[in-house]
Protein backbone atom coordinates (compact mmCIF):
# COMPACT_ATOMS: atom_id res chain seq x y z
CA UNK A 21 0.00 0.00 0.00
CA UNK A 22 1.28 3.46 -0.92
CA UNK A 23 2.37 5.36 2.20
CA UNK A 24 1.08 8.93 2.62
CA UNK A 25 3.80 11.56 2.43
CA UNK A 26 4.63 13.41 5.63
CA UNK A 27 2.75 16.68 5.86
CA UNK A 28 4.00 19.81 7.60
CA UNK A 29 0.55 21.35 7.24
CA UNK A 30 -0.93 18.24 8.84
CA UNK A 31 1.43 18.58 11.82
CA UNK A 32 0.66 22.29 12.07
CA UNK A 33 -3.09 21.58 12.16
CA UNK A 34 -2.59 18.89 14.83
CA UNK A 35 -0.36 21.14 16.95
CA UNK A 36 -2.87 23.99 16.78
CA UNK A 37 -5.80 21.69 17.60
CA UNK A 38 -3.91 20.45 20.66
CA UNK A 39 -2.93 23.99 21.69
CA UNK A 40 0.76 23.14 21.43
CA UNK A 41 3.71 25.07 20.09
CA UNK A 42 5.59 23.49 17.16
CA UNK A 43 8.50 22.56 19.41
CA UNK A 44 6.19 20.88 21.95
CA UNK A 45 4.41 18.97 19.20
CA UNK A 46 7.58 17.84 17.39
CA UNK A 47 9.41 16.96 20.59
CA UNK A 48 6.60 14.61 21.52
CA UNK A 49 6.30 13.25 17.95
CA UNK A 50 10.04 12.62 17.58
CA UNK A 51 10.55 11.07 20.98
CA UNK A 52 7.77 8.59 20.16
CA UNK A 53 9.22 7.85 16.71
CA UNK A 54 12.76 7.44 18.06
CA UNK A 55 11.61 5.62 21.21
CA UNK A 56 13.49 7.88 23.58
CA UNK A 57 12.48 10.40 26.20
CA UNK A 58 12.14 14.09 25.36
CA UNK A 59 15.05 14.77 27.75
CA UNK A 60 17.29 12.33 25.87
CA UNK A 61 16.39 13.90 22.55
CA UNK A 62 17.11 17.39 23.85
CA UNK A 63 20.44 16.35 25.32
CA UNK A 64 21.45 14.87 21.91
CA UNK A 65 20.52 18.19 20.31
CA UNK A 66 22.53 20.10 22.92
CA UNK A 67 25.55 17.90 22.14
CA UNK A 68 25.15 18.82 18.46
CA UNK A 69 25.02 22.49 19.36
CA UNK A 70 28.43 22.12 21.02
CA UNK A 71 29.85 20.65 17.78
CA UNK A 72 28.22 23.46 15.80
CA UNK A 73 29.70 26.13 18.07
CA UNK A 74 33.14 24.54 17.75
CA UNK A 75 32.83 24.53 13.96
CA UNK A 76 32.02 28.26 14.02
CA UNK A 77 35.12 28.89 16.14
CA UNK A 78 37.26 26.75 13.80
CA UNK A 79 35.95 28.59 10.74
CA UNK A 80 36.69 31.93 12.39
CA UNK A 81 40.36 31.05 12.73
CA UNK A 82 40.50 31.86 9.01
CA UNK A 83 40.98 28.29 7.75
CA UNK A 84 41.64 27.69 4.06
CA UNK A 85 40.28 24.79 2.06
CA UNK A 86 42.51 21.91 0.97
CA UNK A 87 42.22 22.98 -2.66
CA UNK A 88 43.32 26.51 -1.74
CA UNK A 89 40.30 27.96 -3.56
CA UNK A 90 38.52 29.43 -0.55
CA UNK A 91 38.85 30.36 3.09
CA UNK A 92 39.25 33.25 5.47
CA UNK A 93 36.16 35.20 4.37
CA UNK A 94 34.13 34.68 7.56
CA UNK A 95 37.06 36.01 9.60
CA UNK A 96 37.50 38.84 7.10
CA UNK A 97 33.86 39.91 7.45
CA UNK A 98 34.00 39.69 11.24
CA UNK A 99 37.20 41.74 11.43
CA UNK A 100 35.88 44.31 8.96
CA UNK A 101 32.70 44.67 11.03
CA UNK A 102 34.79 45.54 14.07
CA UNK A 103 36.27 48.57 12.30
CA UNK A 104 34.76 51.99 12.95
CA UNK A 105 34.28 52.78 9.27
CA UNK A 106 32.44 49.50 8.52
CA UNK A 107 29.30 49.93 6.44
CA UNK A 108 26.85 47.96 8.55
CA UNK A 109 24.34 47.64 5.74
CA UNK A 110 22.66 44.50 7.05
CA UNK A 111 22.60 45.30 10.75
CA UNK A 112 24.28 43.19 13.41
CA UNK A 113 21.92 40.20 13.56
CA UNK A 114 22.04 39.53 9.82
CA UNK A 115 25.75 40.26 9.61
CA UNK A 116 26.47 37.80 12.43
CA UNK A 117 24.28 35.16 10.78
CA UNK A 118 26.32 35.57 7.63
CA UNK A 119 29.63 35.41 9.52
CA UNK A 120 28.68 32.20 11.35
CA UNK A 121 27.16 30.56 8.28
CA UNK A 122 30.26 31.22 6.21
CA UNK A 123 32.53 30.15 9.08
CA UNK A 124 30.93 26.71 9.23
CA UNK A 125 30.88 26.39 5.47
CA UNK A 126 34.59 27.25 5.39
CA UNK A 127 35.23 24.77 8.19
CA UNK A 128 33.51 22.14 6.04
CA UNK A 129 35.65 23.00 3.00
CA UNK A 130 38.73 22.68 5.23
CA UNK A 131 37.59 19.19 6.31
CA UNK A 132 36.75 20.35 9.84
CA UNK A 133 34.09 18.66 11.94
CA UNK A 134 30.61 20.00 11.23
CA UNK A 135 27.02 18.94 11.80
CA UNK A 136 25.68 18.08 8.35
CA UNK A 137 22.23 19.53 8.90
CA UNK A 138 20.70 18.95 6.45
CA UNK A 139 23.87 18.23 4.40
CA UNK A 140 27.57 19.10 4.58
CA UNK A 141 27.21 21.54 1.68
CA UNK A 142 24.43 23.43 3.45
CA UNK A 143 25.84 23.01 6.95
CA UNK A 144 26.37 26.74 7.55
CA UNK A 145 22.79 27.99 7.33
CA UNK A 146 21.36 26.63 10.59
CA UNK A 147 24.44 27.63 12.64
CA UNK A 148 24.27 31.13 11.15
CA UNK A 149 20.66 31.66 12.16
CA UNK A 150 20.78 29.83 15.49
CA UNK A 151 23.93 31.46 16.84
CA UNK A 152 23.01 34.94 15.65
CA UNK A 153 19.67 34.58 17.47
CA UNK A 154 21.42 33.15 20.51
CA UNK A 155 23.73 36.16 20.65
CA UNK A 156 21.11 38.83 20.05
CA UNK A 157 18.13 37.35 21.95
CA UNK A 158 20.08 35.52 24.67
CA UNK A 159 18.40 32.21 23.78
CA UNK A 160 19.23 29.34 26.14
CA UNK A 161 20.72 26.00 25.05
CA UNK A 162 17.34 24.39 25.74
CA UNK A 163 15.53 26.77 23.40
CA UNK A 164 18.17 26.21 20.71
CA UNK A 165 17.90 22.43 21.19
CA UNK A 166 14.12 22.66 20.78
CA UNK A 167 14.73 24.76 17.68
CA UNK A 168 16.89 21.98 16.25
CA UNK A 169 14.02 19.55 16.81
CA UNK A 170 11.73 21.84 14.82
CA UNK A 171 14.35 22.25 12.07
CA UNK A 172 14.75 18.47 11.98
CA UNK A 173 11.00 17.96 11.67
CA UNK A 174 10.81 20.36 8.73
CA UNK A 175 13.79 18.61 7.13
CA UNK A 176 12.07 15.27 7.54
CA UNK A 177 9.03 16.47 5.62
CA UNK A 178 11.19 17.98 2.86
CA UNK A 179 13.20 14.74 2.55
CA UNK A 180 9.99 12.74 2.30
CA UNK A 181 8.12 14.97 -0.16
CA UNK A 182 11.12 16.19 -2.18
CA UNK A 183 14.86 15.92 -1.52
CA UNK A 184 17.65 17.52 0.47
CA UNK A 185 20.36 16.77 -2.09
CA UNK A 186 21.80 19.19 -4.62
CA UNK A 187 22.46 16.23 -6.90
CA UNK A 188 18.73 15.47 -6.99
CA UNK A 189 17.02 18.83 -6.72
CA UNK A 190 19.65 21.54 -7.19
CA UNK A 191 20.83 23.93 -4.48
CA UNK A 192 17.20 24.92 -3.77
CA UNK A 193 16.92 21.43 -2.21
CA UNK A 194 20.12 21.81 -0.23
CA UNK A 195 20.79 25.41 0.87
CA UNK A 196 17.14 26.27 0.19
CA UNK A 197 15.91 23.50 2.47
CA UNK A 198 18.44 24.49 5.12
CA UNK A 199 17.02 28.03 4.97
CA UNK A 200 13.45 26.73 5.26
CA UNK A 201 14.42 24.61 8.27
CA UNK A 202 16.22 27.54 9.89
CA UNK A 203 13.35 29.95 9.19
CA UNK A 204 10.74 27.64 10.73
CA UNK A 205 12.98 27.00 13.72
CA UNK A 206 13.65 30.74 14.16
CA UNK A 207 9.91 31.47 14.23
CA UNK A 208 9.38 28.74 16.76
CA UNK A 209 12.32 29.80 18.98
CA UNK A 210 11.05 33.38 19.00
CA UNK A 211 7.57 32.37 20.12
CA UNK A 212 5.70 32.16 16.82
CA UNK A 213 2.71 29.91 16.26
CA UNK A 214 2.78 26.60 14.33
CA UNK A 215 0.97 28.31 11.46
CA UNK A 216 3.68 30.99 11.35
CA UNK A 217 6.32 28.24 11.17
CA UNK A 218 4.60 26.93 8.04
CA UNK A 219 4.41 30.39 6.48
CA UNK A 220 8.15 30.95 7.05
CA UNK A 221 8.98 27.63 5.35
CA UNK A 222 6.81 28.46 2.38
CA UNK A 223 8.18 32.01 2.03
CA UNK A 224 11.74 30.65 1.88
CA UNK A 225 10.90 28.24 -0.93
CA UNK A 226 9.25 31.03 -2.92
CA UNK A 227 12.54 32.89 -2.79
CA UNK A 228 14.98 30.07 -3.52
CA UNK A 229 12.98 28.21 -6.15
CA UNK A 230 15.17 27.34 -9.12
CA UNK A 231 18.48 27.78 -7.30
CA UNK A 232 20.89 25.53 -9.19
CA UNK A 233 23.75 23.39 -7.91
CA UNK A 234 26.89 24.51 -9.72
CA UNK A 235 30.02 23.94 -7.64
CA UNK A 236 33.26 25.01 -9.31
CA UNK A 237 35.39 21.91 -10.10
CA UNK A 238 32.80 19.88 -8.19
CA UNK A 239 34.20 21.16 -4.89
CA UNK A 240 31.79 22.40 -2.23
CA UNK A 241 33.39 25.84 -2.08
CA UNK A 242 32.36 28.27 -4.84
CA UNK A 243 29.53 29.35 -4.83
CA UNK A 244 28.56 27.22 -1.81
CA UNK A 245 30.20 29.20 1.00
CA UNK A 246 28.68 32.58 0.15
CA UNK A 247 25.41 30.86 -0.71
CA UNK A 248 25.26 29.49 2.85
CA UNK A 249 25.65 33.07 4.08
CA UNK A 250 22.95 34.35 1.75
CA UNK A 251 20.54 31.54 2.63
CA UNK A 252 20.92 32.36 6.33
CA UNK A 253 19.65 35.84 5.39
CA UNK A 254 16.75 34.32 3.45
CA UNK A 255 15.81 32.42 6.59
CA UNK A 256 15.90 35.53 8.78
CA UNK A 257 13.84 37.52 6.26
CA UNK A 258 11.17 34.80 6.03
CA UNK A 259 11.04 34.45 9.82
CA UNK A 260 10.62 38.20 10.21
CA UNK A 261 7.74 38.28 7.72
CA UNK A 262 5.99 35.30 9.33
CA UNK A 263 6.40 36.70 12.85
CA UNK A 264 4.92 39.99 11.65
CA UNK A 265 1.74 38.10 10.78
CA UNK A 266 2.35 37.97 7.04
CA UNK A 267 1.10 34.73 5.57
CA UNK A 268 2.07 32.75 2.51
CA UNK A 269 -0.69 32.17 -0.04
CA UNK A 270 0.87 28.80 -0.91
CA UNK A 271 0.85 26.32 2.01
CA UNK A 272 4.19 24.84 3.10
CA UNK A 273 3.54 21.33 1.74
CA UNK A 274 2.65 22.73 -1.68
CA UNK A 275 5.74 24.96 -1.66
CA UNK A 276 7.89 21.89 -0.93
CA UNK A 277 6.15 20.01 -3.73
CA UNK A 278 6.78 22.96 -6.06
CA UNK A 279 10.47 22.80 -5.14
CA UNK A 280 10.48 19.10 -6.06
CA UNK A 281 8.79 19.74 -9.39
CA UNK A 282 11.34 22.44 -10.27
CA UNK A 283 14.16 20.08 -9.20
CA UNK A 284 12.79 17.38 -11.48
CA UNK A 285 12.77 19.85 -14.38
CA UNK A 286 16.38 20.97 -13.84
CA UNK A 287 18.87 19.49 -16.30
CA UNK A 288 21.69 17.27 -15.02
CA UNK A 289 24.20 20.03 -15.78
CA UNK A 290 22.71 22.00 -12.88
CA UNK A 291 22.65 19.19 -10.32
CA UNK A 292 26.14 18.97 -8.78
CA UNK A 293 27.82 17.79 -11.98
CA UNK A 294 29.78 21.05 -12.41
CA UNK A 295 28.40 21.16 -15.94
CA UNK A 296 26.69 24.54 -15.82
CA UNK A 297 26.07 27.76 -13.91
CA UNK A 298 29.09 29.21 -12.09
CA UNK A 299 30.99 25.96 -12.65
CA UNK A 300 31.04 26.49 -16.41
CA UNK A 301 32.16 30.12 -16.34
CA UNK A 302 35.54 30.71 -18.07
CA UNK A 303 37.25 31.56 -14.76
CA UNK A 304 35.93 28.39 -13.10
CA UNK A 305 36.94 26.19 -16.03
CA UNK A 306 40.45 27.66 -16.15
CA UNK A 307 40.92 27.17 -12.39
CA UNK A 308 39.56 23.60 -12.56
CA UNK A 309 41.95 22.74 -15.40
CA UNK A 310 44.95 23.90 -13.38
CA UNK A 311 43.68 22.23 -10.20
CA UNK A 312 43.14 18.82 -11.81
CA UNK A 313 46.50 18.98 -13.62
CA UNK A 314 48.19 19.53 -10.22
CA UNK A 315 46.17 16.79 -8.51
Ligand code: SF4
Pocket residue numbers: 141142185186187190191192194195232233234235239240241243244247292
Ligand atom coordinates in the same frame (compact mmCIF):
# COMPACT_ATOMS: atom_id res chain seq x y z
S1 SF4 B 1 25.88 24.59 -5.01
FE1 SF4 B 1 25.55 22.39 -4.89
S2 SF4 B 1 27.33 21.61 -3.75
FE2 SF4 B 1 27.20 23.80 -3.37
S3 SF4 B 1 25.96 23.99 -1.49
FE3 SF4 B 1 24.56 24.18 -3.23
S4 SF4 B 1 23.80 22.10 -3.51
FE4 SF4 B 1 25.66 21.91 -2.27
